[in-house]
Amino acid sequence: MNIYTADQPKKEAPGATAEDVVRHDAEPVNSAKIRKPLYEARKKIFPKRAEGRFRQFKWIVMLITLGIYYLGPWIRWDRGPFAPDQAILIDLAHRRFYFFFIEIWPQEFFFVAGLLVMAGFGLFLITSAVGRAWCGYTCPQTVWVDLFLVVERFIEGDRNARMKLDKAPWSFEKIWKRVSKHAVWLLIGVSTGGAWIFYFADAPQLLLDLWTFQAPAVAYLTIGVLTATTYVFGGLMREQVCTYMCPWPRIQGAMLDESSLTVTYNDWRGEPRTHGTKKAAAEGKVAGDCVDCNACVVVCPMGIDIRDGQQLECITCALCIDACDGVMEKLGRDKGLISYATLADYNANMALATGNGAHAINPNIVRDADGHFHDKVKHFNWKIIFRARTLLYMGVWAAVGVGLLVALLSRDRLEVNVLHDRNPQFVLESDGSIRNGFTVRILNMIPEPRVISLSLEGLEGATMKINGMDQPDSRSFDIPADPDKAVTLKVYVTVPRDQLHDDEQHFHFLAEDKSSNEHDVYKAVFNAPADVKNKDHH
Amino acid sequence: MADKHVDELSGVETTGHVWDGIRELNNPLPRWWVWTFYACIIWAFGYTIFYPAWPLLTENTKGIWNVTNRSVLKDELAVASGAQKVFVDKIAAMPVAEIVKDKSLSEFATAAGAAAFKVNCTPCHGSGAQGGVGYPNLNDNDWLWGGSAEQIYTTIAHGIRDTGDPDTRVSEMPAFGEMLKPEEIQNVAAYVADLSKQPVTSGDPAAGKEVFATNCVACHGDQAQGNRDLGAPNLSDAIWLKGSGEAAIIAQVTKPKHGVMPAWTVRLGDTTVKELAVFVHSLGGGE
Secondary structure, three states: OOOOOOOOOOOOOOOOOHHHOOOOOOOOOOOOOOOOOOEEOOOOOOOOOOOOHHHHHHHHHHHHHHHHHHHHHHOEOOOOOOOOOEOEEEEOOOOEEEEOOEEEOHHHOHHHHHHHHHHHHHHHHHHHHHOOHHHHHHOHHHHHHHHHHHHHHHHHOOHHHHHHHHHOOOOHHHHHHHHHHHHHHHHHHHHHHHHHHHOOOOHHHHHHHHHOOOOOHHHHHHHHHHHHHHHHHHHHHOHHHHHHHOOHHHHHHHHOOOOOEEEEEOHHHHOOOOOOHHHHHHOOOOOOOOOOOOHHHHOOOOOOOHHHOOOOOOOOOOHHHHHHHHHHHHHOOOOOOEEEEEHHHHHHHHHHHOOOOOOOOOOOOOEOOOOOEOOOOOOOOHHHHOOHHHHHHHHHHHHHHHHHHHHHHHOOOEEEEEEEOOOOOOEEOOOOOEEEEEEEEEEEOOOOOEEEEEEEEOOOOOEEEEOOOOOOOEOEEEEEEOOOEEEEEEEEEEEOHHHOOOOEEEEEEEEEEOOOOEEEEEEEEEEOOHHHHOOOOO | OOOOOEOOOOOOEEEEEEEOOEEEEOOOEEHHHHHHHHHHHHHHHHHHHHOOOOEOOOOEOOOOOOOOHHHHHHHHHHHHHHHHHHHHHHHHHOOHHHHOOOHHHHHHHHHHHHHHHHHHOHHHHOOOOOOEOOEOOOOOOOOOOOOOHHHHHHHHHHOEOOOOOOOOEOOOOOOHHHOOOHHHHHHHHHHHHHHOOOOOOOOOHHHHHHHHHHHOHHHHOOOOOOEOOOOEOOOOOOOOOOOOOHHHHHHHHHOOOOOOEOOOHHHHOHHHHHHHHHHHHOOOOOO
């Protein structure tokens, strides 16, 4: 679906004239017209409900993101009797992370690091291609503010009703509307905090525990903290979080270049704005497409005026595009007075409209006699997304992804780690043989019990003794390994004196699952006193 | 500044501060930011009331919660030992022979014993329990008084030649320097060295065998295999507590040195001694 360019209405019969469009009384909150103290109170913003293709898209994104967040922990995934059946689970107590068919042990945390690298490059890619799309559509702050606004609108009405209610003296109606609004917000906050903790424990059991007050204190505390942050950030602070608290708008500024798509007011066709085209024409003045209706300002969740140009506050949610397109449609003019455009295109069109800066904007220059745009006017083009910068980001992103995938598919689920005793390095036994101690750790990384055979490879004449195993000395032991657990063994390897020929002999510990042929090998060293090199001893 | 000055380029009002003709734009901070700042100051004062904070002449204010790192540590240690109590109580109630057979209990006891060993035993036996001349290596399979968990426990509990413990392990090798002639000692040393395949240089092993049969078999056995009931070492193996070689053997036969180990139960308590026994038993030589 191409949402970046609007479908154009038929030219013949405009449904309304510029005079018919409702003009809103609105002033952007960051307007330079207002005298400012060093600190200022937050100016209330009453975003009007927008309608259009971007609003549609944002509803879909909201549904998907909130759906994933709230329902994620409730998806079940059968892993057999020895592992939890929750599809997404961060089991901190047992240090395991489960994601559908993937199970990650702490030493495999690089998968998470890799995903974070991918998220970073993904963000660079998206930002350099389509601007602050993360901010405008998918950032939790944006999504939850949208959700909170739905509640606000449902209870208090749209912009005008809300402004009226805000100004009205306290009455029964105002009180119950305010109380119910904040109550619903708090409820959303509680369920947001609640959903978070379900990722860290078995969700159905934890929900039951929460109701019966059996859940651990940290669960209630986390819900409390996240309820507070959701309520305060989503309900009370809203755009202040983006403008003053979030570092990302500043970083994203550095990610944009002249080929990045951003929400742009095309003043090369909009200016000079005028309230009445007929009146202007009668007076012999040039009139741009902008009828100064402020529809773009009233829908803005940040309370700014996009016609002031690119600004830090703009999260590029594109609701102003929807609002303006609606007005343009009514007027029978070309949509896209506010549109996704690149700085390069904008500059080219601006140069066209101003005669390379020779005069003020004359929107008549960009159109031919029939009212169609001049051939030289540059429009949105998909190809702009594919350029060196974005391809590079794409390449790095894909390379990390492929690397992770290869690592995931080729990883071992059976590992053996060995630590050689250093103090003492070797022990002289009563019969003159030499013994070395090893701490052997066998990792059974699947949620099934297995019997792992641990054996010696190389080192002629050596035998093993394992603490806690009722088995005579041997070169091979069958170790029962619990599902998804590591077994730590104290292993003593003894070599008769006459079989030793060096003070440093290499051999291997072989851990093997004989039923599946999965195996892992650890290269180890057997130490002996230096005098074993002298074969003439008695 | 009374004058209102607006920057022409940005249209933003300035604060009135001018440095070298450069003016500072006034883009106001949100007011809640200042409130947050004030709230932090109030929080800081609250903190100094509840926690140790202000330096005085000789000490500092304690704070009404009287929190110190030491008291926090004490609480944490209490919690930790509370968690260990289940294991410790079981160890106190069970004989060591049973403890070593119980997987989880022996793991706990080994870890606890290792900690106690580092504090109490390393001065003589070494940090790796590897011993030294005169101090037995506890890793090997050569035991003077027996290498089962129960025997090791008895040795640690009552010590060796500890005069303060009536049940201590006692053995004493006579000073043969006063009973045998020097060449007899030389020959018996040659015999013993030959038994464990050490090079013989001075004495006559054949003559030494007769001396050994007359004087030594009572304790060390007719094969010189030792006797654990008496703490008499095995003289036919590769391990020599007081040093190997004829010279060392001659010295030990002439005027024996006797090691002493204190009885540890009185110092550490029975449970810790059991843990130590399990740890030493796990070192590889345990029987």
